[in-house]
Amino acid sequence: xxxxxxxxxxxxxxxxxxxxxxxxxxxxxxxxxxxxxxxxxxxxxxxxxxxxxxxxxxxxxxxxxxxxxxxxxxxxxxxxxxxxxxxxxxxxxxxxxxxxxxxxxxxxxxxxxxxxxxxxxxxxxxxxxxxxxxxxxxxxxxxxxxxxxxxxxxxxxxxxxxxxxxxxxxxxxxxxxxxxxxxxxxxxxxxxxxxxxxxxxxxxxxxxxxxxxxxxxxxxxxxxxxxxxxxxxxxxxxxxxxxxxxxxxxxxxxxxxxxxxxxxxxxxxxxxxxxxxxxxxxxxxxxxxxxxxxxxxxxxxxxxxxxxxxxxxxxxxxxxxx
Numbered sequence: 633x634x635x636x637x638x639x640x641x642x643x644x645x646x647x648x649x650x651x652x653x654x655x656x657x658x659x660x661x662x663x664x665x666x667x668x669x670x671x672x673x674x675x676x677x678x679x680x681x682x683x684x685x686x687x688x689x690x691x692x693x694x695x696x697x698x699x700x701x702x703x704x705x706x707x708x709x710x711x712x713x714x715x716x717x718x719x720x721x722x723x724x725x726x727x728x729x730x731x732x733x734x735x736x737x738x739x740x741x742x743x744x745x746x747x748x749x750x751x752x753x754x755x756x757x758x759x760x761x762x763x764x765x766x767x768x769x770x771x772x773x774x775x776x777x778x779x780x781x782x783x784x785x786x787x788x789x790x791x792x793x794x795x796x797x798x799x800x801x802x803x804x805x806x807x808x809x810x811x812x813x814x815x816x817x818x819x820x821x822x823x824x825x826x827x828x829x830x831x832x833x834x835x836x837x838x839x840x841x842x843x844x845x846x847x848x849x850x851x852x853x854x855x856x857x858x859x860x861x862x863x864x865x866x867x868x869x870x871x872x873x874x875x876x877x878x879x880x881x882x883x884x885x886x887x888x889x890x891x892x893x894x895x896x897x898x899x900x901x902x903x904x905x906x907x908x909x910x911x912x913x914x915x916x917x918x919x920x921x922x923x924x925x926x927x928x929x930x931x932x933x934x935x936x937x938x939x940x941x942x943x944x945x946x947x948x949x950x951x952x953x954x
Contacts (some may be wrong), residue, residue: 638885641825645794645817648695651794656693658836659683659796661803661937666908671925672813672932676854676923678800680941681913686749688796688819688941689713689720689783695780698726708732708778712769714869715744716942717783722753732778735759735769741867743946758926763872781783784816785877789924792915794822798938801830811924813916813941814838814847815869817879823939824886838887841915844870847883848890851872861930865915865949867900868942899953902945906954914945 637786659679667675682689695711709732711721718734725732734753736745738760748755759765765780773780800807800823807827812820817838824836840848843862856877861870873880891902898915901922905913915920917940922929924938 638825638882639829641790641794641822642829644791645798645822645826648791649795649798651698652691652795655724656690657684658799661800664909667792671928674803675937676937678796678939680796681940682912683798685719685723686942686944687716688793689716690723690787690794691795692746693717693720694724694816696786696788697728697730698714699788700779704779708850709781710769710773710778711781712766712781715740716944718748718753719744719751721781722748722751726752735765741946744944747764747944766874769875773867780922782894784818784879785874790822793819797823797826801827802881804935804937806935807831807834807937809835809837809931809936811837811839811920811938812849813869814840816873816877816885819941821879821886828886831919835888836886837923838871838883839920840890840892841919842867842892842894845892846873848888848892850880851884865895866919868914868916869919878901891926893919893926901925902953912943912945913940914942917941
C-alpha cells in the first residue's frame with residue numbers, strides 16, 4: 633500500500649468528521665504532569681474513554697451507519713463485537729432509527745453486555761474467539777438480508793476512527809510518537825493515516841498483549857496468520873483477523889513497530905493510570921500505556937500521545953488489578 637492510498641483514508645476521515653459531528657463528542661487531549669515527570673517525555677492522553685459509549689468505536693460505527701442507503705437501513709444491521717463496537721453500534725442505531733442484532737463472544741464482560749443492552753441492542757452470544765463471532769454474524773446477516781457492520785474491515789469504519797486523528801492534529805500539531813492498541817487494526821489505520829498525511833515523520837507504535845498479538849505476528853509473517861488467543865485483560869483487542877482484512881496492508885505501511893506487553897504490565901499500567909490520572913481505563917487502553925512505559929528511555933524530550941481507547945472496565949476486573 634503506497635502513500636496515495638493512506639492519504640485517501642485521511643481524506644475520507646475528514647469527510648467523516650463532518651458527517652458524524654452530531655453523533656460523537658470531541659474528546660480532550662490532556663497533558664499528563666505525572667507521566668511526563670516520570671518518563672522525561674511530554675506525555676499526552678487522547679481520552680476516548682470519555683467518548684459517548686466509553687470508547688472510540690462510536691466514531692466508526694456512526695460513520696458507517698450514516699452512509700447506509702435507505703434500503704440498507706430498512707433491512708437492518710448486524711454486528712459482531714467483544715463489547716465496545718456492539719455498544720457503539722447499538723447507540724448509533726438508536727440515534728439513527730435503525731434496528732439490528734449484535735453478536736458477542738461468550739466470555740464478553742458483563743459490563744460491556746449490559747452497556748449494549750442499555751442502548752437498546754439485541755445481544756446474542758456466539759463463539760469464544762472474536763473471529764468466530766464475526767464469521768457467524770456475517771452468515772446471519774447474509775441469511776436474513778441484513779447489512780453486516782464490521783468492527784474494522786470496512787473503509788467507512790476506518791475513516792470514522794480516523795476522526796480521532798483529526799482531533800489530535802488540531803489539539804497538538806506536532807506529535808513525535810503515537811501509541812495505539814491494535815486488535816483488528818481499524819483505529820491505528822485511521823488515526824495513523826490522518827496524522828502521517830500531515831506529519832510524515834511521526835513514529836507510530838502498535839501495541840498488543842502477548843496473549844493475543846495476531847496483527848503483530850501477521851505483519852511479521854507477511855500474511856494474516858490463524859492463531860489462538862489466550863485470555864487477556866485487553867478483551868477489546870483480542871481475537872483473530874479476517875483473511876481479507878484491509879487493515880493488514882494499512883498496518884504494514886503505517887505502523888513502524890509493534891510492542892507486546894504482558895498481563896502483569898497491562899495491570900500495572902491500569903493501576904498507575906488510576907493513581908496518576910484518577911480515571912478508569914479498560915485493558916486495551918492499558919496495553920498502549922504499558923507499551924509506552926516499556927520505551928521511556930527512547931522518549932525523553934519527545935511529544936508522545938497515548939490513545940486511551942476506552943474506559944469500559946467491569947468491577948470484577950477492577951478488583952483483580954487494583
